[in-house]
Amino acid sequence: MSGIEDVARLAGVSKATVSRALSGRGYVAPPTRLRVSEAAASLGYVVSSSASSLVTGRTSNVGVIIPVINQWFFSSIIEGVERALVERGYDLMLYNLTKTHEERSRVFEYYLVRKRVDAVIAVTLEITPEEAETLLALGKPIAGIGGPLEGIPTLSIDDVAASRLATEHLLLLGHRDIVHVGGDVDEQMDFHVHSKRLKGYMEALTAAGIAYDETSYIAARFDIPGGYSVAKQLLGDPRRRPTAIFAASDEVAIGVILAARELGISVPDDLSVIGIDGHPLAEMFGLTTVVQRPDLQGEQAVDWVIRQLEQPGWTPPVHHTTVPANLLIRSSTAPPRRPTP
Amino acid sequence: MSGIEDVARLAGVSKATVSRALSGRGYVAPPTRLRVSEAAASLGYVVSSSASSLVTGRTSNVGVIIPVINQWFFSSIIEGVERALVERGYDLMLYNLTKTHEERSRVFEYYLVRKRVDAVIAVTLEITPEEAETLLALGKPIAGIGGPLEGIPTLSIDDVAASRLATEHLLLLGHRDIVHVGGDVDEQMDFHVHSKRLKGYMEALTAAGIAYDETSYIAARFDIPGGYSVAKQLLGDPRRRPTAIFAASDEVAIGVILAARELGISVPDDLSVIGIDGHPLAEMFGLTTVVQRPDLQGEQAVDWVIRQLEQPGWTPPVHHTTVPANLLIRSSTAPPRRPTP
DNA sequence: TAGAATTCTGGAAACGATTGCAGAAAGCGA
DNA sequence: TCGCTTTCTGCAATCGTTTCCAGAATTCTA
Numbered sequence: 001m002s003g004i005e006d007v008a009r010l011a012g013v014s015k016a017t018v019s020r021a022l023s024g025r026g027y028v029a030p031p032t033r034l035r036v037s038e039a040a041a042s043l044g045y046v047v048s049s050s051a052s053s054l055v056t057g058r059t060s061n062v063g064v065i066i067p068v069i070n071q072w073f074f075s076s077i078i079e080g081v082e083r084a085l086v087e088r089g090y091d092l093m094l095y096n097l098t099k100t101h102e103e104r105s106r107v108f109e110y111y112l113v114r115k116r117v118d119a120v121i122a123v124t125l126e127i128t129p130e131e132a133e134t135l136l137a138l139g140k141p142i143a144g145i146g147g148p149l150e151g152i153p154t155l156s157i158d159d160v161a162a163s164r165l166a167t168e169h170l171l172l173l174g175h176r177d178i179v180h181v182g183g184d185v186d187e188q189m190d191f192h193v194h195s196k197r198l199k200g201y202m203e204a205l206t207a208a209g210i211a212y213d214e215t216s217y218i219a220a221r222f223d224i225p226g227g228y229s230v231a232k233q234l235l236g237d238p239r240r241r242p243t244a245i246f247a248a249s250d251e252v253a254i255g256v257i258l259a260a261r262e263l264g265i266s267v268p269d270d271l272s273v274i275g276i277d278g279h280p281l282a283e284m285f286g287l288t289t290v291v292q293r294p295d296l297q298g299e300q301a302v303d304w305v306i307r308q309l310e311q312p313g314w315t316p317p318v319h320h321t322t323v324p325a326n327l328l329i330r331s332s333t334a335p336p337r338r339p340t341p
Numbered sequence: 342m343s344g345i346e347d348v349a350r351l352a353g354v355s356k357a358t359v360s361r362a363l364s365g366r367g368y369v370a371p372p373t374r375l376r377v378s379e380a381a382a383s384l385g386y387v388v389s390s391s392a393s394s395l396v397t398g399r400t401s402n403v404g405v406i407i408p409v410i411n412q413w414f415f416s417s418i419i420e421g422v423e424r425a426l427v428e429r430g431y432d433l434m435l436y437n438l439t440k441t442h443e444e445r446s447r448v449f450e451y452y453l454v455r456k457r458v459d460a461v462i463a464v465t466l467e468i469t470p471e472e473a474e475t476l477l478a479l480g481k482p483i484a485g486i487g488g489p490l491e492g493i494p495t496l497s498i499d500d501v502a503a504s505r506l507a508t509e510h511l512l513l514l515g516h517r518d519i520v521h522v523g524g525d526v527d528e529q530m531d532f533h534v535h536s537k538r539l540k541g542y543m544e545a546l547t548a549a550g551i552a553y554d555e556t557s558y559i560a561a562r563f564d565i566p567g568g569y570s571v572a573k574q575l576l577g578d579p580r581r582r583p584t585a586i587f588a589a590s591d592e593v594a595i596g597v598i599l600a601a602r603e604l605g606i607s608v609p610d611d612l613s614v615i616g617i618d619g620h621p622l623a624e625m626f627g628l629t630t631v632v633q634r635p636d637l638q639g640e641q642a643v644d645w646v647i648r649q650l651e652q653p654g655w656t657p658p659v660h661h662t663t664v665p666a667n668l669l670i671r672s673s674t675a676p677p678r679r680p681t682p
Numbered sequence: 683t684a685g686a687a688t689t690c691t692g693g694a695a696a697c698g699a700t701t702g703c704a705g706a707a708a709g710c711g712a
Numbered sequence: 713t714c715g716c717t718t719t720c721t722g723c724a725a726t727c728g729t730t731t732c733c734a735g736a737a738t739t740c741t742a
Contacts, residue, residue, distance in 0.1 A: 003728060014692045019730055026731085027689050049456050050400065051728035054391040055697045061434070069420050075411040082410070082437045091457060092435045093402070096423045115390050116432060225625040261602065284566040344698060355722045360700055367701085368720050392698035396727045689738065696731085701724100708719070 002043045011039035022047065062305060063117035065095045065125055067190075071223075072251075072279055073294050077123055077145060080298030088306050093117055097125065119305035121145070121298075124190040127152065141308035141316075143301040145294075146191045148320035153304055155297055157325040159193055162290045163200025165327055166246050166274045169288070171208045174335045175244040175272060178205070181230050181256060182248035184219040197248045197276065215240070220252055227255025235263050235271070243336040244272035250279035250289050257285050257332065268334035278328065286331035297323055343384040352380035363388065403646060404458035406436045406466055408531075412564075413592075413620055414635050418464055418486060421639030429647055434458055438466065460646035462486070462639075465531040468493065482649035482657075484642040486635075487532045489661035494645055496638055498666040500534055503631045504541025506668055507587050507615045510629070512549045515676045516585040516613060519546070522571050522597060523589035525560040538589045538617065556581070561593055568596025576604050576612070584677040585613035591620035591630050598626050598673065609675035619669065627672035638664055 008018045013032060020026040021036035028036075039045075053059045064081055068074050078094070085092050093116065120135060124146040127135075132151040135142050147154025170178050180201045183194035198217055205212050220230040227247055235241055247253035253275030257267055265271050275282065278291030300323070304316040349359045354373060361367040362377035369377075380386075394400045405422055409415050419435070426433050434457065461476060465487040468476075473492040476483050488495025511519050521542045524535035539558055546553050561571040568588055576582055588594035594616030598608055606612050616623065619632030641664070645657040 005728080015729080016693080016731075017691060020691090023730085027691085029690055032690080046456055048395070048728050050391045050394040051697090052391075052730075053697095054389065054395050054699085054728080055730045057697085059391065069410075069423070070413065070416040072411065075416050078435070079410050079437060082435060086436075094419070094423060094433045094435045095427075096420060115387055224622060228625060281565060284569060346698080356699075357701075357723080358721060361721090364700085368718085370720055373720080389698050392727090393700075394727095395698080395729085396700045398727080683742100685741090687738105687740070689736100691734105691736080693733090693735105694731100695733100697729090698727105700726085702726105703723090704721105705723105706719100706721080708717105710715100710717080712714095 002045050004045070004047070006043055007036065007039045007045050010043065011035045058309075059116060059118050060089065061091050061093050061117045062302070063093045063095060063120045064123065065097050065120065066123040067097055067125065069094075069096055073277070074123065076294035077298040080295030081121060081302055083295070084299040084302035085306075088302070090118075090302075090306065118309055119143075121301045121305060122152075126191065141305040143304045143316065145297050145301055146193075148191075153316040153318065153321065155300055155321040155323055156191070157292045158322045159196035160200040160203065161322075162276055162292070162325040163197040163246075163248075164204040165200075165325070166276060166290050167201045167204035168208075169327055169329070169333065170244045170246060170272060170274060171204060171210075173244075173272065173333060175242075176208075176210055177242040177336075178210075178216070178244045178246055179234065179242040180217045180246045180248070181220050181227060181234075181252055182217060183222045183252075186219075194248065201246055220247075220255075222249055222252060224251045224255040224258070227252030228259045229255070231256040231259035232262070235260055235265055241265075241271070243270075244274070244333070247273065247275045250275035250277040250282045250287060253287055253289070253332075254279075254281055254285050257287065267332050269337055272333040272336070274333050276325070283330070288330045288333040289328055290325050291328045292323070292325045343386050345386070345388070347384055348377065348380045348386050351384065352376045399650075400457060400459050401430065402432050402434050402458045403643070404434045404436060404461045405464065406438050406461065407464040408438055408466065410435075410437055414618070415464065417635035418639040421636030422462060422643055423639075424636070425640040425643035426647075429643070431459075431643075431647065459650055460484075462642045462646060463493075467532065482646040484645045484657065486638050486642055487534075489532075494657040494659065494662065496641055496662040496664055497532070498633045499663045500537035501541040501544065502663075503617055503633070503666040504538040504587075504589070505545045506541075506666070507617060507631050508542045508545035509549075510668055510670070510674065511585045511587060511613060511615060512545060512551075514585075514613065514674060516583075517549075517551055518583040518677075519551075519557070519585045519587055520575065520583040521558045521587045521589070522561050522568055522575075522593055523558060524563045524593075527560075535589065542587055561596075563590055563593060565592045565596040565599070568593030569600045570596070572597040572600035573603070576601055576606055582606075582612070584611075585615070585674070588614065588616045591616035591618035591623045591628060594628055594630070594673075595620075595622055595626050598628065608673050610678055613674040613677070615674050617666070624671070629671045629674040630669055631666050632669045633664070633666045 004015050004018050008015045013036060017028060017032060018036050021028045021033045022040060062085055066074055082092050119141040122142060122144045127149055129150040142152045144152055144154035146156050180198060182197050185194045185198060202212060218230050218234060220226040245256050247256050253273050256273050260267050260271050267273055275287055275289040278289055282289050307314050308316065345356050345359050349356045354377060358369060358373060359377050362369045362374045363381060403426055407415055423433050460482040463483060463485045468490055470491040473483060483493045485493055485495035487497050521539060523538050526535045526539060543553060559571050559575060561567040586597050588597050594614050597614050601608050601612050608614055616628055616630040619630055623630050648655050649657065
């Protein structure tokens with residue numbers, strides 16, 4: 001449990017010099033630096049982060065606020081963020097802010113957060129301009145995944161475009177009877193992702209001169225069982241069966257495929273299915289999808305906040321940045337067996 | 342950016358009193374306490390955790406070291422740990438220690454960790470007795486999920502027993518030709534989980550007087566595609582087809598079920614399948630399984646370390662604790678269609 | 683080789699809380 | 713009412729660094 005004082009004594013220098021030698025800030029003669037490092041190593045010395053941050057005002061912690069952990073999209077973000085942070089010598093403080101959390105009380109414990117982290121990465125969290133203002137005023141950089149968000153840099157794929165891309169792929173194959181199985185527009189947690197994906201779908205249909213009505217969109221729980229149960233019902237009725245389904249996420253899409261299989265409906269012969277995400281399971285189902293990389297989104301967000309921290313004056317791209325989402329064609333989509341008579 | 346001094350001035354008391362009033366330690370007259378709280382609130386004051394931990398030696402952070410995030414078992418643990426920590430006013434610092442990380446160098450950055458966290462929860466990490474010794478000597482409580490681990494309290498299900506339980510369920514149904522699809526014994530990351538599950542399986546067979554050979558166990562990647570591809574091959578050959586498969590995890594089991602379906606093998610009529618875990622997807626596949634609750638394991642680990650921190654003298658159960666794992670019978674298991682002639 | 687510029691080092695003042703100690707105020711039993 | 717205990721409060725030391733400042737040593741420039 002040795003302090004800087006012990007190192008100083010052993011190396012025969014002052015505390016000030018030890019500090020400079022170890023942190024690499026300021027002048028220190030190479031031989032001295034070496035002596036100090038050796039002394040520190042031999043004593044197993046490591047700086048007290050509390051003492052250090054008391055004077056510098058920096059904690060080397062970045063707070064990540066995330067609504068769920070147990071889902072591919074979110075845990076991938078965490079992995080990406082963690083990787084990027086350790087690489088730069090920062091630690092990750094994880095805050096799992098559940099949607100339903102009464103009155104977002106923890107966003108106010110946020111105000112507690114402010115003395116414990118240097119920056120905040122808000123995943124899929126709708127921060128009000130006032131809250132953003134507060135954080136910024138405190139000198140804490142923020143970045144958001146999701147968005148756009150007034151006053152803070154955010155990034156995400158372009159949900160409308162991704163959705164349109166998926167729909168257009170089906171249209172291009174010749175489908176005209178496409179159903180969208182998406183998240184429930186009324187209970188979306190994040191940035192209206194569900195409505196955006198619905199919107200992209202509708203735009204694509206409209207552009208192709210295809211009419212849609214309320215039966216063209218079905219709300220499902222946003223996971224495999226969700227897609228499964230909706231599809232089971234939809235596909236069970238042969239008269240209503242579309243030639244293609246655009247699912248708003250790969251998990252939903254996989255649920256759809258499972259339902260189709262169970263009903264003896266061949267994918268893609270009788271039914272084309274496309275999703276969005278690039279989920280690890282998509283491959284084994286041969287699922288055509290629009291791929292996004294949440295881990296890279298996490299890395300990008302880290303880059304923004306750390307840059308702001310370390311390069312005074314640098315500011316991230318204002319407002320919202322769109323990250324790529326690419327069509328990956330596998331075997332779940334094909335031209336409709338035959339045009340509707 | 343107001344400090345304790347400002348609050349003191351506004352409330353007309355000394356810093357010492359403010360500290361006592363806000364932290365609830367020591368005597369302070371109720372009216373005074375009220376004045377202080379109001380002053381603090383009106384100034385938006387919040388204690389500096391660095392200053393505070395500099396003097397108290399406590400950070401209110403707990404480090405969680407975990408090998409993967411993007412998997413049900415692990416992310417469930419994180420959720421449980423996080424929940425339990427915030428409830429007690431601690432923050433969670435996440436360290437994603439990849440298996441292959443060269444020389445566990447980060448376990449030595451551990452030595453870095455030691456000034457930043459009050460306690461450590463090691464998930465599925467084989468800590469050597471020396472390392473444990475070091476941590477303990479530093480006064481940092483540790484708890485492990487997985488184990489047993491020399492010198493530190495750990496908890497997990499009893500893998501051998503869980504495995505035996507699953508196998509016995511199949512035996513009880515009358516199966517005698519049971520194949521175990523498990524993780525690769527040679528490349529297991531954690532506490533020989535794969536061998537333990539294999540062992541439980543063999544024990545059950547032996548107890549039932551059933552012989553097994555090297556064809557009774559097949560190694561698979563520990564996820565859905567892993568189980569799928571192994572099963573596809575195994576079940577593809579009708580002569581080798583067992584009447585039941587015991588998969589070492591639900592994901593593997595689901596892979597097996599998918600393969601069976603694709604081959605037109607009916608579960609459970611032609612093939613019974615059982616897994617271990619209680620994965621959220623198990624339900625929709627009607628998968629019989631042995632349920633464990635990683636989130637509760639996380640909570641338990643938190644309880645241990647926090648108790649050690651807050652109740653001087655209290656020590657957690659020495660060595661290893663076994664948490665329950667219960668058989669949950671669904672529809673993927675049934676008696677074999679007919680006894681082998 | 684003198685003077686200026688640069689590199690190196692130590693002393694001492696922060697940073698913002700917590701806490702031991704001691705004294706003042708209040709409560710209490712007889 | 714008097715002592716004794718209990719409650720309340722402030723002073724000042726302390727935690728372990730970083731960093732400003734000034735002075736010493738060294739290198740560079742002309």
